[in-house]
Amino acid sequence: MKIGLVRCETAMRSCPGTACFAAIKNRTGSFSEFAGDDIDIIGMISCGGCPGRDAPRQVKEMIRRGAEVIFICTCLIKPIPHPPKCAYVDEIADAISALGVRVVMGTH
Numbered sequence: 409m410k411i412g413l414v415r416c417e418t419a420m421r422s423c424p425g426t427a428c429f430a431a432i433k434n435r436t437g438s439f440s441e442f443a444g445d446d447i448d449i450i451g452m453i454s455c456g457g458c459p460g461r462d463a464p465r466q467v468k469e470m471i472r473r474g475a476e477v478i479f480i481c482t483c484l485i486k487p488i489p490h491p492p493k494c495a496y497v498d499e500i501a502d503a504i505s506a507l508g509v510r511v512v513m514g515t516h
């Protein structure tokens with residue numbers, strides 16, 4: 409399965425993505441559903457900064473390159489690695505869904 413990840417621009421300044429990559433490798437968190445699947449990571453993009461308008465444009469490119477499922481990283485849906493939680497996550501996820509790709513909320 410080919411996947412893409414969308415992360416928070418602010419969070420990426422302090423988070424190297426280790427927990428996301430560990431969840432992919434170990435098939436934990438949101439990846440437990442895909443325990444029997446090979447996973448190819450097409451890309452890991454940032455939202456581009458508030459209000460996240462770069463995300464759909466970059467996801468479109470990941471879809472063009474084969475991404476079948478897009479994961480909204482946990483940094484958008486919980487206040488980690490630091491608050492506040494993203495105020496735009498629902499509209500970012502809706503805009504990505506509108507591209508016709510499956511969206512999964514959260515990673516680890």
Ligand code: SF4
Binds near residue numbers: 416456457483493
């Ligand atoms: S829009 Fe959300 S995900 Fe993007 S930088 Fe702002 S808080 Fe982070």
